Amino acid sequence: MCKYRRVRNVYTQCGHGVNLPEVEINCELDNCVFSARHPEDCQGEACRNRCWQYHQYPEQYSPNINTLCPACQAAGGAQ
Template identity: 45%
Template sequence: MCNRRQVCYIYTVCGHAFTMPDEHIACDNPKCKFSPVHPPNCTGDDCKRRCWQYRQPSQQYSPQLPELCPNCARK
């Protein structure tokens, strides 16, 4: 199912963290209302009965980078 990914880069040298804009992760399931392959004619009550109507919980990803953040690196 489609979901969102939240990425927050953590720079361990300076201790700063930068949260990136959420990314939409699309699936290829025609039964998912948010999928790019969901049929355009699948609407209304039939769609609500047969198709997934909610996104999965957001994936949270926080890689730790052993370097200065971009702001500190410019100083």
């Protein structure tokens, strides 16, 4: 089933966090209404009974990056 990926980079040298744009991960299954492979003619009650009608829980990542955040790097040091 299709889901979203949420990433928040945490920069350890300044302690700031930066959210990246949310990305939809396509499952490529024909029984998911959000998939690129979902048939166009699958609609109505049959579709509601057969196909996933909602996204799965989002993948969430929060990597620690051992540098300054982009704003602090642009300012020339930790803020």
